[in-house]
Amino acid sequence: MSLQEEIVEVRGAKIQLYKGGKGSPLLYLHSFMGESGELPFLELLGRQFMLYAPVQPGFSRSEGLERIDKIEDMVFLYVDLIEALGLEQVLLVGSSMGGWIAAELAVHHPRLISKLVLIDALGLDLTKTPIADIFLPAPGELRHLLFHDHSSEVAVGLLPDTLSEEATVSLYQSRRAAARIGWNPYLCDPKLEQRLYRVTIPTLIVWGAEDRVVQTQHGEAYQRGVAGSRLVTVKEAGHLPALEKPADTTRLTTDFLKD
Amino acid sequence: MRFYMFHLMPWPYLPDDFGDKKKYPSAWVTLSNGCYDPEKGNALYNRYLDELEYAEKLGFDGVCLNEHHQNTYGTMPAPNLIAGMLSRRTRELKIAIVGNGLPLRDHPLRVAEEIAMLDVVTNGRMISGFVRGIGCEYHSMGINPTYSQERFYEAHDLIIRAWTEIGPFAFEGKHYRVRYVNVWPRPLQKPHPPIWVPGAGSRETLEWCAHPSRKYPYLAVYTPDHLAKMFFDHYRGAAEKHGYQASPYQMGHLMPTYIADTDSKAEEEAAPYMSWLYNVGLRYGFEYVFPPGYISIPSLRNILKFAHELDWANLSFRTLVDKGYCLVGSADTVRKKLSGFIKDLGFGLVMPLLQIADMPHDRTMRNMELFATKVMDPLREEFKQMNDQWFDAPRY
DSSP: OOOEEEEEEETTEEEEEEEEEOSSEEEEEOOTTOOOSSOHHHHHHHTTSEEEEEOOTTSTTOOOGGGOOSHHHHHHHHHHHHHHTTOSOEEEEEETHHHHHHHHHHHHOGGGEEEEEEESOOBOOOTTSOOOOSSSSOHHHHHHHHOSSTTSHHHHHHSOSSOOHHHHHHHHHHHHHHHHHHTTTTTBOTTHHHHGGGOOSOEEEEEETTOSSSOHHHHHHHHHHSTTOEEEEETTOOSOHHHHSHHHHHHHHHHHHHO | OEEEEEOOOOOOOOOGGGGOTTTOOOSBTTSOGGGOOHHHHHHHHHHHHHHHHHHHHTTOSEEEEOOOOSBSSOOOSOHHHHHHHHHTTOSSOEEEEEEEEGGGSSOHHHHHHHHHHHHHHTTSOEEEEEEOOOHHHHHHHOOOGGGHHHHHHHHHHHHHHHHHSOSOEEEEOSSOEEEEEOOSSOOSSSSOSOEEEEESOOHHHHHHHHSTTTOOOEEEESOOHHHHHHHHHHHHHHHHHTTOOOOGGGEEEEEEEEEOSSHHHHHHHHHHHHHIIIIIITOOOHHHHSOTTSSOHHHHHHHHHSGGGSOGGGOOHHHHHHTTSSEEEOHHHHHHHHHHHHHHHOOOEEEEEOOOTTOOHHHHHHHHHHHIIIIIHHHHHHTHHHHHHTTTSOOO
């Protein structure tokens, strides 16, 4: 199956959206790398669900970054988007920065979500295992940080050592959008952990076993915070298991959501 | 023609293997302050202050100080402190801070207060530069670079109002909100100390400076002469659009300068200093100096076009001299080159940097003396008509 690109207007801002498949509606929120479009992970999900994969403000051609100052602005945006799509409840899957947004959305609006999957989610303020700096590294260094196998095709494709002018602008744009909500406090909401008790929906936490950006301790803290949740790891994957191990990550996600 | 001697107060004592760029990718942000030795620092700060004070004896109009954080390029994170030290040891010298990094401060009223204090103590000798700080500073200070531009403009507006309106009044901005703006002391200069703005050629900033409500001098730093010309032309064009002709005193050019008895001796002696300044002091990666959101996407695209010319860490000494990034030669050569630049580029604020890298004190003093007596004094004579022509324009 292939995903269709469309533009959705959310309170006057044009948001790019990839959409496709059939079944229960599933909303996927991407990482700070802005992965979207024709990706194996998204196509696999699209075979089982009606997939909605929005591009977040400031990434690619999505507008509205100037309205985003804090994580709560992201929560409002996705409440508005879910409404704009005419959906009452969604299966929510978020990776990295998208995982952080998904967790916040679940804390504030648990009734909008039937099941939640957090993949290597940022968002927790753990002083003993701080989140690694994603803003200072050069592209090649960032690749080493993000991927378990940094010489793999997907890793080098996403972040070669030398970037074209277009790719330089695109990476700058992605990090700008992440910095907007995550420069300080650093990619986290210091109050999120104490609010996780509000998440009462079935929750699966998926973690790349070799994640060097946000270590497994963060997955464990999410698991402790959300009653009844389960933590599973993806072997030989770093911060972006959906990109590095799409088959394993889709299987874990789908099994849980279909269950 | 006005002459302001720049001083960076660099930290030249680095590990012997600092040439290894893999081991030391940057002179900013991540270079450990373990490289700093306070004992040596004591001698160095006091020596640098002596050099700044000596500028008054040599007849410079003023000195330029600036703010940079956590690096080896310049150990002056608090230029207002240095200005305070100079304020009572000088009598005529203007003290230009170019400038205070407004978005880096928790509160801009601290800048308004400090500059106003200095202005009153010095009887109006302060020039108050405003900057955003270079990108590295946002990593070092934890300030969100995506708000850098809007914090700068808002802080600027608050400071100008605090200096020019009788308080108390309320200020309600996005980043700064104060119920009672009522800055004591008020600055001595009217309407307020002159504002100078150094920059890297952003069109937005050039046009903002040239606006008739501001007419802030724009300072080109470390640019080859053809880029500085491009910036100044853009400034003059913006002024013309507003129906006025920009004065040369609205444009300044910072140039690292070294003078010796002959051209060949000057080049031989200057090579390690200039190479250190550009290749070591300004060594940092793209992500260091352009943190996310620090510049707009159109500005980024524009900068990527001439990125190779501002890739200071990789420029050879030959390029630095030939393209006009710095001035090196006998006094005669430097005077002629500078005179040519002034004529071609049309700027009236000359800002030589005369202490560079590990240039020792005696050599620095001699460089200053040669510049003052054999370049500055003759150029004042040569460009005498500039003062007459722009008699009514602010001349600082």
